[in-house]
Amino acid sequence: MVGTIAPLVKEVRQTKGRLGTAQVVGLHFLSSLAGGFALFAALRLVRMGAAWLAPGLVDASDHAAAVVVAVLALGLFVAATLRWRLPMRDRQVPIEWRFYHGPARASVEYGFVLGAGLFTRINSAALYLAPVAALLAPSDWLAAPPIMIFAAARAGIVVTRSLAVVEAPPAKTAERIQWQSAARLRFVALQLIAVTAVGAAGITSLLLGAGRW
Amino acid sequence: MSRPRALASVGVVGVIVGLAAGGVGTSAVWALLALAMLLAGLAEVGSG
Numbered sequence: 001m002v003g004t005i006a007p008l009v010k011e012v013r014q015t016k017g018r019l020g021t022a023q024v025v026g027l028h029f030l031s032s033l034a035g036g037f038a039l040f041a042a043l044r045l046v047r048m049g050a051a052w053l054a055p056g057l058v059d060a061s062d063h064a065a066a067v068v069v070a071v072l073a074l075g076l077f078v079a080a081t082l083r084w085r086l087p088m089r090d091r092q093v094p095i096e097w098r099f100y101h102g103p104a105r106a107s108v109e110y111g112f113v114l115g116a117g118l119f120t121r122i123n124s125a126a127l128y129l130a131p132v133a134a135l136l137a138p139s140d141w142l143a144a145p146p147i148m149i150f151a152a153a154r155a156g157i158v159v160t161r162s163l164a165v166v167e168a169p170p171a172k173t174a175e176r177i178q179w180q181s182a183a184r185l186r187f188v189a190l191q192l193i194a195v196t197a198v199g200a201a202g203i204t205s206l207l208l209g210a211g212r213w
Numbered sequence: 214m215s216r217p218r219a220l221a222s223v224g225v226v227g228v229i230v231g232l233a234a235g236g237v238g239t240s241a242v243w244a245l246l247a248l249a250m251l252l253a254g255l256a257e258v259g260s261g
């Protein structure tokens with residue numbers, strides 16, 4: 001997905017209208033979270049329906065949830081290693097939205113679809129685990145984080161890159177090459193910081209909440 | 214898949230399977246799952 005949010009940021013910067021850069025990227029981030037939450041809510045409703053129709057099945061899945069997720073993770077790893085083609089909607093967001101709907105509405109629409117994750121091309125096999133985990137998780141508190149973290153991380157990196165790209169020097173210049181190598185280092189640093197922060201938060205919450213979930 | 218990425222994937226999957234098989238708990242598996250989702254989201258670094 002290239003050339004969707006960055007052009008919107010560029011457009012509002014050039015027109016200098018009522019809508020600012022912060023609004024465009026903020027709307028994109030929030031609607032991405034809304035997209036993730038919509039998917040989470042839909043899957044939990046499916047689980048509620050299943051619990052009503054077949055309570056025994058849901059009770060059994062509660063006990064086996066961790067093992068099922070682990071086995072699926074192993075299967076996805078094998079599939080990714082062997083480069084098997086996994087089922088997906090192999091399309092990106094419609095580019096025409098930004099021409100017909102304006103920066104604010106397009107930013108919201110792109111965010112919602114990308115935050116839900118499953119309705120565009122899937123670049124990481126791990127994403128298949130999120131809906132399964134949301135269905136099988138014994139509690140809503142366990143079901144929400146995988147999808148919501150994906151939505152936040154995806155929107156965060158897209159917004160960061162969009163803001164950076166708008167500031168980039170013209171293509172095919174020496175300054176552009178320097179900018180690209182510096183930007184790559186910044187993005188790697190950003191990824192490491194985010195992973196470390198979430199890892200530390202996860203370990204802390206595990207230690208503090210051990211046995212309560 | 215590059216060698217470091219493959220090794221990292223083997224590590225993450227191995228830990229998840231090990232935790233699940235060892236009965237450490239659903240919350241531990243979900244914590245790793247959340248980390249995997251974070252990596253999946255951040256992998257969209259080429260998008261914008």
